[in-house]
Amino acid sequence: MVNSTASLDALVRMEASRLAAFSYLQPLLAIVFGIVILHEHVTLALVVSGLVIFGGVYIMERAR
Numbered sequence: 001m002v003n004s005t006a007s008l009d010a011l012v013r014m015e016a017s018r019l020a021a022f023s024y025l026q027p028l029l030a031i032v033f034g035i036v037i038l039h040e041h042v043t044l045a046l047v048v049s050g051l052v053i054f055g056g057v058y059i060m061e062r063a064r
């Protein structure tokens with residue numbers, strides 16, 4: 001619910017293509033909240049996948 005509301009609010013403020021790039025950060029944020037709130041364990045695969053997601057968004061936004 002919060003995610004949908006935030007996405008709709010962001011859509012009013014920025015281009016849809018730029019918002020789509022940031023939507024790839026949602027899994028990364030879910031991981032962070034899982035670690036902080038649910039005390040999930042951090043594994044190497046988790047760190048690598050987070051870096052890949054963050055790197056992809058960075059490259060997409062830098063190209064603009």
